[in-house]
Amino acid sequence: MTSRSDPTAARLRVRPWAGATADRHRTSVGASGLPPAAGKKDDPRWPGFARRHGFDLDCPVQWEVEALEPADFKRLVMEAVEMYLDRAALAQVMTEEEDQRRRLSHVLGWQQEN
Structure with missing residues (x-):
């Protein structure tokens, strides 16, 4: 687990929904076909997310x-991080990985041959 003070972790922490409207969020989720599930009432992150x-x-x-198909999940992630x-x-x-x-x-x- 990385520390919050870790500059690498901070640089990689991307908030793809930051600044998004509720309509955009609902449209993205609705387009995926995922049914909503009840969230945890005691999740301390919920109030901030709900307000935002x-x-x-x-x-x-x-x-x-x-629950998304891998190709759909990859597409959503790539759309969210494209600008970064x-x-x-x-x-x-x-190229290095292919090499x-x-x-x-x-x-x-x-x-295997020997």
């Missing part, structure tokens, strides 16, 4: 995103 997004403070609600991505850095990391996969595949293939 226009939900009823007395009726906590939540959605289980792990450094495309050049992402391309470099993806690592190629080398690992070569090593594993060689080990």
